[in-house]
Amino acid sequence: MDGEPRNAALRLLADAESDGVEIVSYFERSADLDSSNLRTLVRNTDTIDGVERTDGGLTVETEAHNIDVDTAFKRDGEQYLRDEGGVGNRDLADLSNQERGDIVEDEIAPMLMEERGYETVAGFDKEASNEIGIDYIARDPETDQYVLVEAKFTSQFDGQNIGSGILDEGYGFKQMSGEWLEEAIERMEEKNIITPALTDELQAAIDTGQTQKSLVVVKNTEKGGRTIRPSLEELEFDNVDIIQIGEVVQ
Amino acid sequence: MSEINSGELNSKIERQKDKINSTLERWDSIPEEQKPYFRLARSARSIGVYFILLGNQKESDKWFTKATAWFRDNREKVRNEHNEPQIAMWSLVMAVLSTKDGLAKEVAVEIVEEGIKHTSPTYFTYFAEGLAHLILGNDDAVNEIGDSLTTLEPDAPENLDFYPGLGDAHKSIVAEDLDALETALERVLSWHSNEMVPMLGELSDDALVCFPAIVFLLLAHKRGLEIRKLDVLDSEYIPEALFNRAL
Numbered sequence: 001m002d003g004e005p006r007n008a009a010l011r012l013l014a015d016a017e018s019d020g021v022e023i024v025s026y027f028e029r030s031a032d033l034d035s036s037n038l039r040t041l042v043r044n045t046d047t048i049d050g051v052e053r054t055d056g057g058l059t060v061e062t063e064a065h066n067i068d069v070d071t072a073f074k075r076d077g078e079q080y081l082r083d084e085g086g087v088g089n090r091d092l093a094d095l096s097n098q099e100r101g102d103i104v105e106d107e108i109a110p111m112l113m114e115e116r117g118y119e120t121v122a123g124f125d126k127e128a129s130n131e132i133g134i135d136y137i138a139r140d141p142e143t144d145q146y147v148l149v150e151a152k153f154t155s156q157f158d159g160q161n162i163g164s165g166i167l168d169e170g171y172g173f174k175q176m177s178g179e180w181l182e183e184a185i186e187r188m189e190e191k192n193i194i195t196p197a198l199t200d201e202l203q204a205a206i207d208t209g210q211t212q213k214s215l216v217v218v219k220n221t222e223k224g225g226r227t228i229r230p231s232l233e234e235l236e237f238d239n240v241d242i243i244q245i246g247e248v249v250q
Numbered sequence: 251m252s253e254i255n256s257g258e259l260n261s262k263i264e265r266q267k268d269k270i271n272s273t274l275e276r277w278d279s280i281p282e283e284q285k286p287y288f289r290l291a292r293s294a295r296s297i298g299v300y301f302i303l304l305g306n307q308k309e310s311d312k313w314f315t316k317a318t319a320w321f322r323d324n325r326e327k328v329r330n331e332h333n334e335p336q337i338a339m340w341s342l343v344m345a346v347l348s349t350k351d352g353l354a355k356e357v358a359v360e361i362v363e364e365g366i367k368h369t370s371p372t373y374f375t376y377f378a379e380g381l382a383h384l385i386l387g388n389d390d391a392v393n394e395i396g397d398s399l400t401t402l403e404p405d406a407p408e409n410l411d412f413y414p415g416l417g418d419a420h421k422s423i424v425a426e427d428l429d430a431l432e433t434a435l436e437r438v439l440s441w442h443s444n445e446m447v448p449m450l451g452e453l454s455d456d457a458l459v460c461f462p463a464i465v466f467l468l469l470a471h472k473r474g475l476e477i478r479k480l481d482v483l484d485s486e487y488i489p490e491a492l493f494n495r496a497l
Contacts, residue, residue, distance in 0.1 A: 132449075172371055174332045179288045179324075186292065190451050196265070200272060203289065207273065207280045234331075 056080055065233040069240045077220075077245025084108060085218075092249045100220075100249065104151035105135045109216040112241055113138040118147055123198030132170075133184035133193060137202075140212065146205045149214045150176050155249070158221040162242060163229030166217065176213055176235050181206065212238040222247040254453055259300045262453075266293040266300075287327060288337070291320035295344060299455035305491040307349075314348035318357065330367040335374035338366050342381050346465045347492070358382035373402060373413055377462075380420045384469055389424045396420035408445040411437040419466045426475055435463050435482045442487055460487035467493070 049068075050061040057075040061068070074080040081087045085103040087095070095103075110126070118138035120126075126136065136149035152166055164174065171187075173180035182203075189199040205211045215237050221244075228240050270293050273286060280286070294317035301310035321341035328334045338361055345354040361382040366375050380395035400417030404410050415437030422430035442460040450457040463482065471477045471493075482488065 169371065172333075172336045172374060177331075177333055178286070179328070179333045179337070182286065182289045182292065187451065187454070190454050200269075203269065203273065203286070204276070207276055207284065207286060209281075209284065 062227060064227045065230045067228060067232060067237050067240055069227050069242065071227060071242045071244065074243065074245045077248040080243075080245055081248065084111060095249060100153040101151070104153045104216055104218050108218060108243065109136045109149050109151040110138075112216060113147060113149065113214075117141065121146070121198065123195035123201075125193050128191070128193045132191065133188040134181070137194070137198075143210075143212075145210045145212050146202060147212045147214050148176075148181065149216060152215070152217045153220065154217060155220045155247070157219065158247075159223030161227055161229045162215075162217055162219075162232070162240065164231035164235055166215075167235070174235070176215070176237070178206075214239045214241070216241045216243070218243045218245060220245055220247055220249050254303070254458065256304055258453075259304050263297050263300045266296045269293050283327070285323075285327070287320045287324035291317045291324055291340065291344075294320060295340070296455040298344075298347065299459055299489075302489045302491050303458060307491055307494070310492070311348050311350065314344050315350050315353065318344040318348055318350075318353060322357065322360070335366050335371065335378055339374050339378035339381070342378055342385075343461055343465050346381070346385070346468050347461075349468075354385050358385040362386060362388070371405070373399065373409075373416070376402070377416060380416075381465065381469070384420060384423060392420050392424050396424075408441070412441040412445075415441060416462060419462075423466065423470045423473060423475065426473070428475060428477075428479060431466070431470060431475070431477075432480050432482055435466060435480070438463050438466075439482060439485050439487060458487070459489055460485070464488060464492060 046065070047063045048060065049063060052059045052061065054072075056079075057073045059070055059072040061070050063069065078092065081092065081103065082089070084107065086107045087103065106126070110120075113136065118140050121137045121139050124137045134148050135151040138147040138149065139145070140147055150167065154162075154166060157166065167175040169175065170180055171183045173183060185194070185199055185202055188194045189196060194202070202211070213236060215232070217240070219242055227242070232240060270290055273289060277285070294313045298310045298313035298317060301307075301313060318341055321337055321344055325334060325337045325341055328337055342354065342357050342361060345357040348354075358381070361378055366378060376395050376399050380392055380399065383389075383391040383395065396417045396419075398417070399420065400414045402413040402417070404413055415434050418430060418434035419438065422428075422434055439460055442457075442463070446460075447457045452458075463485070467477050467480075467483070467488065477483065477493075483490075483493065
């Protein structure tokens with residue numbers, strides 16, 4: 001029985017791209033992507049939409065619980081943080097919790113949004129302290145939707161799927177819930193992080209369904225290859241990016 | 251507290267009214283499950299606070315009454331969800347502040363009879379149910395909830411004073427103990443000043459006034475306690491105008 005899910009996973013992945021066999025070989029070579037992880041990824045995933053090999057590793061595009069989930073496996077997580085996370089030559093062990101979060105909020109999430117072709121939004125001061133609200137706001141020019149992004153760096157969920165437990169409470173509300181978003185938008189306007197005009201546009205967009213919710217998670221754990229839990233569907237996320245870097249920050 | 255002048259307050263009132271009007275203009279086209287009751291309620295709450303700071307209790311009563319209605323609608327929407335306890339609490343706090351006859355009792359009955367299904371964060375559930383029982387005169391239940399709040403393990407260092415303050419305030423009103431009420435409210439006000447105001451921003455409505463302290467004072471007054479003797483009434487976070495009529 002053990003071989004069946006794995007074979008199914010390999011077949012799915014092999015079908016995903018014309019060079020699938022090569023990709024499967026990569027999976028089998030990778031210590032992080034052993035057959036157990038792959039099996040779990042497939043078991044918890046409704047569909048696999050694609051597999052993309054990148055310079056830094058592999059990204060598996062899936063759908064789970066009605067959410068698009070992109071799981072990126074970085075071949076060298078430390079280098080990824082240094083190059084893409086803006087850490088440079090700093091000793092990773094010296095990074096405070098705040099700085100770890102900032103890597104995702106200030107560098108990685110905006111980069112991913114840009115890679116998708118999303119545009120930065122006028123009236124959002126990304127440089128302003130944003131402890132109080134939405135981590136990043138972008139706009140999808142194709143759909144004209146606002147993309148509201150929550151960014152997380154976690155050393156938890158080792159070998160586990162990402163669920164709503166990764167989201168904190170803010171002002172007593174669950175992050176990214178409807179009430180929290182309304183509260184966050186108000187606070188951000190109050191503190192001049194967003195302009196009144198953008199507040200008005202965001203509120204109108206929420207009312208007309210012209211928003212997307214996105215979660216970007218950098219997962220600093222030994223075990224990877226997992227996806228998401230159903231609890232994220234309750235918060236109506238549209239997209240989740242899980243970036244598995246291995247356990248590189250102690 | 252930062253000084254906020256009447257011009258700034260009026261400007262904030264107009265801004266919040268604009269938000270309400272814009273939302274209501276598109277109301278019919280918003281699907282039921284997306285209707286932003288919370289936004290309306292929150293804006294109405296802010297307007298109520300700004301009017302009370304301007305000394306206009308008639309207008310503040312009106313807006314706190316609107317806030318009550320919208321928070322009640324919001325509670326229907328989030329029933330059994332994580333955010334229900336806090337929304338239930340706000341519906342009750344707004345009803346008490348509205349000073350509208352019978353409204354607080356109506357909301358309190360709703361909360362006690364239906365119960366709050368979701369119980370996290372715990373203190374919001376205790377606070378909402380404690381206030382409801384206090385309004386309805388269920389003193390044994392108030393004392394029980396008061397004890398739970400007083401001994402509730404703080405989930406964050408900033409709540410060290412807050413939970414015991416809330417718990418003791420409940421119990422002191424039942425015991426009709428003004429000294430104990432003063433001490434409890436001093437703790438609540440200290441939490442508000444030291445923790446909430448820096449976090450919320452000095453000019454937000456829920457930083458300009460301390461809602462928990464106000465609601466306890468109004469309920470204590472309703473029970474016949476001579477709250478005019480309390481020094482906490484002089485706090486900058488207790489708006490004088492709200493108590494002019496009450497006292």
